[in-house]
Amino acid sequence: MADKLNVALVQTPLVWEDPAANRNVLENFIRGIRENTDLVILPEMFTTAFTMTPQHIAKEEGPATINWMQDLGGELNLAITGSIVFQDGDNFYNRLCFVTPDGSVHTYDKRHTFTLAGEDKVYQAGRERLIVSFKGFRICPLVCYDLRFPVWSRNTENYDLLIYVANWPAPRVAAWDILLKARAVENMSYCIGVNRIGTDHTGHEYAGHSAVYDALGSTIAYSEEETVLYATLEKEKLDEVRGKLKFLQDRDAFTLQP
Structure with a gap:
């Protein structure tokens, strides 16, 4: 139905800088998900983990993952959505x-790179x-560190669903929980x-805490x-909340500099 979106969130460890191995693991998860799932969401850099040495990854791996x-x-x-290491020219x-x-392929390059x-x-x-x-929902997908910047995330375009894919380390996971809500x-x-x-090649630990929250901050799904994780999002319920609580009508107008 156009007013419902069935989502599946894949929360798993990632193999360091090994796209083929990660695609293999993730494909097993995806093939085993519930019927009638509309959207599968994978973590940030799901084929490599959070590597700062993208030159170790063959240039062909980006297009190969999109084809997959x-x-x-x-x-x-x-x-299917998630972020990957992608080389375009020398960048x-x-x-x-x-x-x-x-x-059809829609892309977004992470704005807030993690300094x-x-x-x-x-x-x-x-x-x-x-x-x-997609399926009657307007979706705004963002990446990890973008979560800390509310202006960039602000709902100025009347989206219905905000998505963050991440490699968010365990020591700061309390911030992740708070900011998602x-x-x-x-x-x-x-x-x-x-x-x-899991733990990546650099020793950083990740605690999951993948979650789905509704427009009032109530938890629909959560796991460590x-x-x-599965959730069904209902456009009718969202519209009902927005109709009763017209807070978006009072939002500030602004423009962002490049």
Whole structure:
């Protein structure tokens, strides 16, 4: 139905800088998800983990992963999204891809590169947000560190669902929990965060806490384990809340500088 969106959040460890191995693991998860799933959401840099050495990844791996998303999504009739290392010319991007069942590819380059890890020295920052219309929902997908910047996330385009894909480390996971709820409430939108778990090659630990929140900040789904989380988002319920609580009508008007 056009007014419902069935989502599946894949929360798993990632293999360091090994796209083929990660595609293999993730494909097993995706092939095992519930029937009637509309959208599968994968973590940030789901083929490599959060690497600051993208030159270790063959340039062909970016297009190969997008082709994999197209083939798998088309076969299973679902959309797949998550971010990957992508090389374009001499530049590297932390590029989120949203691939619909018909094979259409929508991309967003992470705007807020994570300076604490030196991501800004390695990856080019994006400049434009992405809004995808899918199954009756307007969706704004963002990446990890973008979560800390409410102006960039602000619901100025009447989206219905805000998505963050991440490699958010365990020592700061309390901030992840708080900010996901805050983004849902202040934007009167569903908000989904998909994080990885496990320990990466650099020793950083990840605690998951992938979650789905409604426009009032109530928890629809949450986990700290290796799992697939499921949720059904209902446009009618969202419209009802927005109709009663017209907070978005009072939002500030502003423009962003490049």
